[in-house]
Amino acid sequence: MIITVEGLHKSFGKLEVLKGIDCAVAEGEVLCVIGPSGSGKSTFLRCLNFLESFKEGHVTISGHNLTGAKTNLNAVRRDVGMVFQSFNVFPHMKVIDNIMLAPMKVGKVSRADARSRGMALLEKVGLTNKADVYPSTLSGGQMQRVAIARALAMEPTVMLFDEPTSALDPETVGDVLDVMKKLAEEGMTMVVVTHEMGFAREVADRVLFMDAGLIVEEGTPAQIFESPQHARTQAFLSKLL
Amino acid sequence: MVGLMDFVQYLPPLLRGAGLTLVICVAAGVLGSLIGVVFGTAKASPCFIARAISSLYVNFIRGVPILIILLFTYFALPLMLPALTFSRGFTAVVGLSVYSGAYMAEIVRGGIQAVPKGQSEAAEALGMHYFTRLRYVIFPQAMKIAVPPGIGFLIALVKASSLVSVIGFVDLTRAGRIVTTLNQEPLLTFLIVGALYFVISYPISLLGTWYERKLA
Numbered sequence: 001m002i003i004t005v006e007g008l009h010k011s012f013g014k015l016e017v018l019k020g021i022d023c024a025v026a027e028g029e030v031l032c033v034i035g036p037s038g039s040g041k042s043t044f045l046r047c048l049n050f051l052e053s054f055k056e057g058h059v060t061i062s063g064h065n066l067t068g069a070k071t072n073l074n075a076v077r078r079d080v081g082m083v084f085q086s087f088n089v090f091p092h093m094k095v096i097d098n099i100m101l102a103p104m105k106v107g108k109v110s111r112a113d114a115r116s117r118g119m120a121l122l123e124k125v126g127l128t129n130k131a132d133v134y135p136s137t138l139s140g141g142q143m144q145r146v147a148i149a150r151a152l153a154m155e156p157t158v159m160l161f162d163e164p165t166s167a168l169d170p171e172t173v174g175d176v177l178d179v180m181k182k183l184a185e186e187g188m189t190m191v192v193v194t195h196e197m198g199f200a201r202e203v204a205d206r207v208l209f210m211d212a213g214l215i216v217e218e219g220t221p222a223q224i225f226e227s228p229q230h231a232r233t234q235a236f237l238s239k240l241l
Numbered sequence: 242m243v244g245l246m247d248f249v250q251y252l253p254p255l256l257r258g259a260g261l262t263l264v265i266c267v268a269a270g271v272l273g274s275l276i277g278v279v280f281g282t283a284k285a286s287p288c289f290i291a292r293a294i295s296s297l298y299v300n301f302i303r304g305v306p307i308l309i310i311l312l313f314t315y316f317a318l319p320l321m322l323p324a325l326t327f328s329r330g331f332t333a334v335v336g337l338s339v340y341s342g343a344y345m346a347e348i349v350r351g352g353i354q355a356v357p358k359g360q361s362e363a364a365e366a367l368g369m370h371y372f373t374r375l376r377y378v379i380f381p382q383a384m385k386i387a388v389p390p391g392i393g394f395l396i397a398l399v400k401a402s403s404l405v406s407v408i409g410f411v412d413l414t415r416a417g418r419i420v421t422t423l424n425q426e427p428l429l430t431f432l433i434v435g436a437l438y439f440v441i442s443y444p445i446s447l448l449g450t451w452y453e454r455k456l457a
Contacts, residue, residue, distance in 0.1 A: 051362060077368035088363035092381045101377055102367035154367060
């Protein structure tokens with residue numbers, strides 16, 4: 001198992017957002033997390049690379065124990081890539097520089113190698129012609145694809161996606177989902193928090209339904225979407241379809 | 242009424258004063274900006290001690306009139322520690338730098354904190370150390386935000402520098418006052434002094450506009 005989560009609890013002050021999450025993800029697996037707003041999906045995802053800290057529970061990801069005494073968080077994040085809902089592309093750098101920054105400064109890769117890696121990734125996401133422009137000239141979908149390329153530049157073993165298409169208009173959502181589908185086909189381990197049920201149905205190996213800080217139900221897309229067992233799962237899905 | 246031609250003899254001392262004002266303002270501006278960057282970054286950092294020391298410095302200096310800082314540095318410090326006896330010019334620069342540093346620190350801190358949190362998170366998620374994030378991602382964006390208020394402060398500094406005349410440093414203001422005791426022409430003299438102050442401050446505004454365009 002490339003990710004194991006045991007008894008994960010997380011509170012923001014007095015508000016308990018994660019009330020005990022247990023989960024395991026195998027290498028190459030695509031796990032989609034669905035659920036209503038406020039269910040703790042994003043918090044759960046952000047705990048996986050310790051962007052949110054937690055005091056109770058145990059998470060190992062890509063061979064790192066997140067709360068281990070000797071764990072170097074920067075090393076964890078080199079192995080775990082993250083894509084955000086608001087893209088968070090660096091506006092003051094050209095697209096190619098966005099992608100080259102981390103490999104050069106964190107990975108100690110030479111400028112030439114970083115650039116060729118960057119151009120290869122831009123080709124993968126279909127944006128080679130945008131290498132030398134600034135992000136402000138790009139559409140949301142293009143920026144998100146740049147963000148995906150940037151995360152892939154560190155050659156992670158796991159990719160985390162936090163509602164990657166929620167801030168995009170419907171026309172560009174497809175472009176981003178296509179890139180994610182390609183990644184999944186190549187065998188990348190992915191944990192995706194999403195509202196795109198079509199994507200989850202088509203690409204996920206397993207789906208987790210979360211509500212109020214707990215995993216209510218989990219199973220294959222067929223199980224969850226065709227025959228949900230719990231009332232809350234059924235209620236949530238009925239509102240969407 | 243002294244003719245304009247007669248006034249020309251008073252221009253050299255005024256220009257010398259203007260030159261000295263320019264020198265101390267540039268020196269204090271540069272030093273103050275450096276101090277501001279250090280303390281501003283400290284105040285925005287996650288380290289409690291850095292924040293505490295920075296707050297102490299900023300709150301203390303901002304709570305005291307610059308005149309008092311200058312008078313204290315020139316007259317009181319040598320009484321406390323004879324080694325701390327400075328010349329007028331040195332006092333002027335030190336006093337103005339310390340004063341500027343406190344205000345610049347808040348401007349820099351504001352700039353850093355105005356950068357969207359997502360930027361820092363994305364950099365963190367890529368495995369960057371705090372200082373790496375600060376240097377390549379946060380700072381460039383923070384500086385763009387901090388330049389307009391920073392330039393505004395530097396322009397105010399030029400005018401605040403006139404206070405160094407009180408410790409006897411012959412800056413533009415003091416030169417103007419000495420000249421008026423000689424020629425009894427306060428109107429003309431201070432008109433020229435005002436114009437010279439404008440000539441020193443206006444290029445700073447232009448510098449700000451140029452820098453903002455360059456960052457865009």
